[in-house]
Amino acid sequence: MNWISNYVRPKINSLFSRREVPENLWVKCPACGTMLFHRELEDALNVCTSCGHHMAISPRDRFRALFDGGVFLELPVPVPVADPLGFRDQKKYPDRLREARKKTGEDGAMLVAEGEIGRLKTICIGQDFAFMAGSMGMQVGNAIIAGVERAVQERCPVVLFAAAGGARMQEGILSLMQMPRSTVAVQMLKEAGLPYVVVLTDPTTGGVTASYAMLGDVQIAEPGALICFAGPRVIEQTIRETLPDGFQRAEYLLDHGMLDRVVARKEMREELARLLRLLTNSTPPVFGDLPAPEAIPALPR
Amino acid sequence: MTYLDFEKGLAEIEGKAEELRALARANSEMDVDQEALALDAKAAALLVELYKNLNPWRKCQVARHPDRPHCKDYVEGLFTEWTPLAGDRNFADDQAIMGGLARFDDRPVVVIGHEKGNDTKSRIERNFGMARPEGYRKAIRLMDLADRFNLPVITLVDTPGAYPGKGAEERGQAEAIARSTEKCLAIGVPLVSVVIGEGGSGGAVAFATADRLAMLEHSIYSVISPEGCASILWKDAEKMREAAEALKLTAQDLFALGICDRIIFEPVGGAQRDKDETISRVGEAIRGMLGEVDQMDRESRRAARRRKYLDMGSKSLVA
Numbered sequence: 001m002n003w004i005s006n007y008v009r010p011k012i013n014s015l016f017s018r019r020e021v022p023e024n025l026w027v028k029c030p031a032c033g034t035m036l037f038h039r040e041l042e043d044a045l046n047v048c049t050s051c052g053h054h055m056a057i058s059p060r061d062r063f064r065a066l067f068d069g070g071v072f073l074e075l076p077v078p079v080p081v082a083d084p085l086g087f088r089d090q091k092k093y094p095d096r097l098r099e100a101r102k103k104t105g106e107d108g109a110m111l112v113a114e115g116e117i118g119r120l121k122t123i124c125i126g127q128d129f130a131f132m133a134g135s136m137g138m139q140v141g142n143a144i145i146a147g148v149e150r151a152v153q154e155r156c157p158v159v160l161f162a163a164a165g166g167a168r169m170q171e172g173i174l175s176l177m178q179m180p181r182s183t184v185a186v187q188m189l190k191e192a193g194l195p196y197v198v199v200l201t202d203p204t205t206g207g208v209t210a211s212y213a214m215l216g217d218v219q220i221a222e223p224g225a226l227i228c229f230a231g232p233r234v235i236e237q238t239i240r241e242t243l244p245d246g247f248q249r250a251e252y253l254l255d256h257g258m259l260d261r262v263v264a265r266k267e268m269r270e271e272l273a274r275l276l277r278l279l280t281n282s283t284p285p286v287f288g289d290l291p292a293p294e295a296i297p298a299l300p301r
Numbered sequence: 302m303t304y305l306d307f308e309k310g311l312a313e314i315e316g317k318a319e320e321l322r323a324l325a326r327a328n329s330e331m332d333v334d335q336e337a338l339a340l341d342a343k344a345a346a347l348l349v350e351l352y353k354n355l356n357p358w359r360k361c362q363v364a365r366h367p368d369r370p371h372c373k374d375y376v377e378g379l380f381t382e383w384t385p386l387a388g389d390r391n392f393a394d395d396q397a398i399m400g401g402l403a404r405f406d407d408r409p410v411v412v413i414g415h416e417k418g419n420d421t422k423s424r425i426e427r428n429f430g431m432a433r434p435e436g437y438r439k440a441i442r443l444m445d446l447a448d449r450f451n452l453p454v455i456t457l458v459d460t461p462g463a464y465p466g467k468g469a470e471e472r473g474q475a476e477a478i479a480r481s482t483e484k485c486l487a488i489g490v491p492l493v494s495v496v497i498g499e500g501g502s503g504g505a506v507a508f509a510t511a512d513r514l515a516m517l518e519h520s521i522y523s524v525i526s527p528e529g530c531a532s533i534l535w536k537d538a539e540k541m542r543e544a545a546e547a548l549k550l551t552a553q554d555l556f557a558l559g560i561c562d563r564i565i566f567e568p569v570g571g572a573q574r575d576k577d578e579t580i581s582r583v584g585e586a587i588r589g590m591l592g593e594v595d596q597m598d599r600e601s602r603r604a605a606r607r608r609k610y611l612d613m614g615s616k617s618l619v620a
Binding site: 087145167173175176179180187211212227234238248 | 465466469474478479483486503506522530534535536543547558610614
């Protein structure tokens with residue numbers, strides 16, 4: 001589903017698009033405009049088969065593609081109080097949360113999973129941009145801490161997929177405090193001698209970039225991902241000049257020494273399998289479609 | 302004296318009193334003493350009234366007041382043997398960040414703080430207290446130095462935020478902030494922090510992640526500026542009053558939420574009306590906070606600091 005199908009009412013939509021096929025079967029690539037059949041797009045992990053543009057993907061879909069046998073165990077994340085400040089802008093914060101839960105089917109913006117990647121037990125933490133722009137609130141902090149504590153207990157590496165517009169303004173200072181909170185979690189992992197790999201996806205900005213998303217032992221990004229502290233619009237307003245092409249994109253950051261690698265989503269599984277086994281001093285990986293590990297019961301799909 | 306918009310009434314009364322006195326000086330036969338004194342009393346009462354219950358937006362205005370004591374004033378007022386240390390050893394020296402060695406009550410310390418500047422020239426030099434990556438990397442270097450020589454670190458926070466510029470982004474603004482916060486949580490020496498004006502988002506977190514955090518009575522510490530929040534959530538930057546209210550960014554709110562450990566009361570009418578008194582009260586607070594963490598050994602101090610942040614807001618973290 002693209003944002004139009006989510007936000008524009010079907011009736012209004014039909015006035016403009018007048019498509020002869022049912023809704024949501026075709027998705028237009030925002031980069032090259034190619035119409036992509038939904039099943040084909042899902043198989044390609046939401047990467048345009050024509051131009052290679054990486055669209056957003058839910059952590060759940062990502063984890064299915066990443067873990068051996070597509071199987072993982074979702075780890076519980078302590079649920080924070082819904083609205084600590086009683087925040088209200090044009091909408092009440094609890095209403096925004098309810099909408100985000102309905103839209104994504106998730107409790108919060110961060111999902112934590114345990115599984116095996118190339119037969120190596122790994123904790124994956126994935127941020128869901130569809131959930132209030134993936135913004136960093138207390139649930140995000142809780143998820144990172146829960147994932148790290150489990151990794152320390154199991155002595156296994158952590159891979160974190162970042163995607164966020166920044167901090168969750170509706171949680172005010174408590175969202176800002178997730179910067180030091182998540183940093184403590186990263187330190188716990190490092191002191192336990194366990195690898196912490198960050199995969200930056202489109203977009204990763206603000207307080208998220210300025211904390212756990214930039215503290216990885218290895219920093220990977222998906223192609224074309226916007227990665228920044230201040231967004232391009234804010235900078236253009238400040239310096240009053242146009243920014244160069246590709247500014248703050250993954251490849252630009254790679255050129256400026258801010259990343260280790262830019263890796264396409266379809267290569268990510270092999271990349272991580274190799275990297276994690278190298279970092280944990282394990283035997284070389286076995287590639288290919290591995291069945292689900294026996295230790296983790298298959299989940300209903 | 303720069304008057305804020307809500308101090309207009311006060312400015313008028315004080316202006317009148319001043320006018321009267323000027324007239325009396327020019328004309329020795331005029332006796333205005335009583336009238337002028339009455340106006341003074343009226344102004345004083347109004348000042349008390351105005352500052353008794355400042356709303357969050359007015360607090361933001363006071364926190365940003367150009368005449369408020371800035372980092373440089375505290376450095377001059379509280380420390381001796383101030384020895385600034387410059388540069389990040391990679392690219393530049395960021396003038397938005399003051400850092401160096403000094404003596405506090407005869408004890409050597411490392412001081413790090415944002416400096417906004419106090420006139421057009423110094424504001425430009427200091428980039429209005431908005432640091433670039435070099436500033437945070439200088440701070441990291443100084444925290445390492447403090448840790449190696451067992452010197453407490455005192456940070457003074459006063460920034461609208463980290464600088465949103467092209468070069469700053471290219472040189473890794475986000476990474477520099479993340480590493481500075483990480484360093485705050487890694488050192489074993491005491492680290493105490495005071496928000497003296499504006500605690501602007503990540504640019505403040507990078508220094509304010511401390512064993513103890515104090516805030517001046519009319520200072521603020523927020524995830525985003527009220528104007529920024531208003532333009533995103535209200536789609537109208539003019540809704541900053543509502544945003545300031547909603548964000549819960551005052552020292553009093555942060556104390557209630559358990560984010561700041563103490564509030565330092567300001568003189569009547571705000572820090573800008575009595576710099577010396579404010580500076581000395583901040584000194585008292587620093588003394589007190591250092592006293593609270595001095596006796597711990599390095600390991601337990603660091604562990605307690607991390608525990609503090611892991612548990613932060615825990616009353617509200619689990620439903």
